[in-house]
Amino acid sequence: MFTPEVLISAPRRSAGIPNALGSKVLYTTSTYSFKTHSKESSLNVLRTANGDVQVLARNEDVSDMNWLDDAGEAFACLQANNDGTTNLCVGYVPWSSPPNGSWEKRHYVAGTIDAAAANLKVARIDETGREFAFVVSAQATKDGKLFNAEKAPKTQSTGRLYDSLYVRHWDSWEVKEKNALWYGKLSLNEDAKYTMSGLTNALKDTKLECPILPFGGTDNFNLCHNCIIFVSKDRELNPALNTKSNVYIVHLSSWDGGEDPPKPKRVIIPDFEGASTSPVISPDGSKAAFLSMKTAGYEADRNIIFVLPDLNMQGDLTRKRALAAYRCNDGGEWDRSPSSITFASDNESLLAIAEEYGHSRLFMVDPDVTSMAKPRMLTKSGYVSDCHPLLDGRIFVSGSSLVDNSFYAVVDPRLPAGDSSTAEHLLTWTSSNSSAGNKFGLSSKQVSTIWTPASNKKVRKEIHSIVVKPSNFDSDKKYPVAYLIHGGPQGSWADNWSTRWNPAVFAEQGYIVVAPNPTGSTGYGQEFTDSIKRNWGGDPYQDIVNCSEWVGENMPEADNERAVALGASYGGYMMNWIQGHDLGRKFKALVCHDGILSTAGMLATEELYFPFYDLGGTPWYDPGFKDANRNSAAVQAKRNFTSASMEAWRKWDPSQYFENWSTPQLVIHSSKDYRICISDGLAAFNVLQARGVESQFLTFPDETHFVLKPENSLVWHKTVINFINKHVDFPPLTDEDPDSDEFWGDVRGEKEEVVEMAGQGKPET
Secondary structure: OOOHHHHHHOOEEOOOEEOOOOOEEEEEEEEEEOOOOEEEEEEEEEEOOOOOEEEEEEOOOEEEEEEOOOOOOEEEEEEEOOOOOEEEEEEEOOOOOOOOOOHHHOEEEEEEEOOOOEEEEEEEOOOOOOEEEEEEEEEEOOOOOEOOOOOOOOOOOOOOOOOOOOOEEOOEEOOOOEEEEEEEEEEEOOOOOEEEOOOEEOOOOOOOOOOOOOOOOHHHEEEOOOEEEEEEEOOOOOOOOOOOEEEEEEEOOOOOOOOOOOOOEEEOOOOOOOOEEEEEEOOOOOOEEEEEOOOOOOOOOOOEEEEEOOOOOOOOOOHHHHHOOEEEOOOOOOOOOEEEEEEOOOOOOEEEEEEEOOEEEEEEEOOOHHHOOOOEEOOOOOEEEEEEEOOOOOEEEEEEOOOOOOEEEEEOOOOOOOOOOOOHHHEEEEEEOOOOOHHHOOOHHHEEEEEEEOOOOOOOOEEEEEEEOOOOOOOOOOEEEEEEEOOOOOOOOOOOOOOOOOHHHHHOOOOEEEEEEOOOOOOOOHHHHHOOOOOOOOHHHHHHHHHHHHHHHHOOOEEEEEEEEEEEOHHHHHHHHHHOOHHHHHOOEEEEEOOOOOOHHHHHOOOOHHHHHHOOOEOOOOOOOOOOOOOOHHHHHHHHOOEOOHHHHHOOOHHHHHHHOOOOEEEEOOOOOOOOOHHHHHHHHHHHHHOOOOEEEEOOOOOOOOOOOHHHHHHHHHHHHHHHHHHOOOOOOOOOOOOOOHHHOOOOOOOOOOOOOOOOOOOOO
16 A cells, blocks of 8 residues: 555656767655665666666765767766765776676776765766866855865854845855855876866856755756856845846866956846846757746746847847847747756757646747747656757657656657647657556556636636545545645646655555645646735635635535645645634645745744745835845845835734634644744634644654655654544544554664755646
8 A cells, every 4th residue: 555654765866868869867866764764875877778777876876977978888977975064976887787896896086076075067078078167066165165064164153144045045044155166177087987176166256146046956056068058146136025036157278277266247137127047059059948937036937938049149138239139938828937947959949848727838939939839848747847959850858747756758749740749659768666556566557637616707707626536446435635735926736756645555545635725836837826816725726716616516425525635835824714714614724834934924933034025025025115225135125026015914914814724733843843843833723722722733843845855754744644543433544543663663773863855846836
């Protein structure tokens, strides 16, 4: 049976890194054991011709693999050391698949970086393969030197003093050290081994930071034989009040290091004041592309594709140059927002990954991006998260689905287009980590969709919901319904795997899971996404009401009289909003994870632009406001967001409806959640208790907005499922007593450390 323990302990396979020929794929897996309370990891190579897998390293903390040749014989990677340093290694893949051997025999160290480095990328300097440029990210001190947290001196006091925003971000307090990009060269020596040159800080004395915290990585920069392109927050703007990030280019004549780097040149994009992401360079190094949003302070604005047709023109990137960069499909027929792009192997076409109707699909954009032609869909089902063009024009993709925690596939766009409504015939090779869900006892037949009346029919007539039924579903029986509400609020439920909110876990407990994508969701056109502004508890709530009523009237197998609702982040907000409104009386229980209780409480969040934009402006109105400093935080807040009032914010404030709270509710909130502070969770629980409403409060002092540690995740699932099962007359997931050590994973040994693993899934689910 697919239980929470199976979900959490299942091997987690990374996105695949294919060689240029597509014959070999490097990837990592990580697996947690609840018996040993430990994590096992491995570096592997998959041979696409026969599906053979060979383990190259075990528990060696290897990451960021980059092939150094087309045939797939050698690769560069990073390996972390216990003293806070990082080795840049070169590994080898044997020609055949002999018994798995030692990592020590399969690699050597090309050089050591005196810091915790990550996000390695390499590019050939010449066609001989004897020299490679490389870039890594690592923290830099204020004077631009490498920062090693393990070796840095510590002050006697632990206090911090701030005089500007941020104070803290996501799960960490702001520090003096900043992310930086460091470049160098790998050169083949007389012993036929690569050696690493010294490193140069490409961002020294610029006040720029890349990758952008908290989630930026290799998607924030790229390189070719003679330049680096990257994105960074605008250094002139307050990061808590602005989403704006700019694209910068550094042209390099040498990668050897030792000299001060050329100053980065900013790409000017007239009238675009939002975030820029996904800077990429064509395989031949002749052109670049990136994504950019137009609206200041709006993190869910539509991404527009820009192209720089002549990357090698090294003059100032003036307004004239920027106007030569042209947008793709702005206002055209294709109203989607790509999450990432890359160039195809022809150096002209672009490959774009974008959400559409509950999927993340791969599209090919016409080389003539001014043609406004609708991009060609290359994948339809599942959720594509990554892609790599191969030399012959095929494309390697990585992704997942609601029943499969990892799939790889090769797509061949050279095949005839066929039926424009499907792209399945373009798949020429696939690999599934779970045998398409069979290893979990899951099947795609469990998954279906429904369309229910929308609240605002001027924007959309219907809203889309994903339905997941138990694997042993019997149409002659009735099943209680679990409504899952996603976060964001500009997010969506989709056909993708999640280790945090996995619909199949609830379905296998005996629920019919309904996961609606109400007003504000992504993948259904930008107008639908934008419509949640100043509307948090309006149309989205009514969309959920309509969905619930439709299920009750049209799904006889659904026992809507025994329904529960669960949500996190904005989904948690919706639990608190539902609790105070009529729909709350129709649910047997509610589960609120890291939910917003008070809109005023959002003034304690770190990214203030989020509530300021979504709730309609700053919650103070001062018509006589003047500030001599034209770029002060106060001026930026006024410029980016219209003035509102606390009364306007209170319109969608769940705390205004405490008098109606009466449905049993589980509240979950953790101490390191700086996005929505724990005070909201504590206040909700306090109100429920003081009103005499059955309630529980679960907290983790070491977790953030997400619960990522496997032992904590299992406790989370035990608590959540026990709570909702009780209220629909199901047996508990576990009979373990919460007052016992067993419920909490038993007693930890003196030398055992709490393990954290990267979660799988979208941030909002």
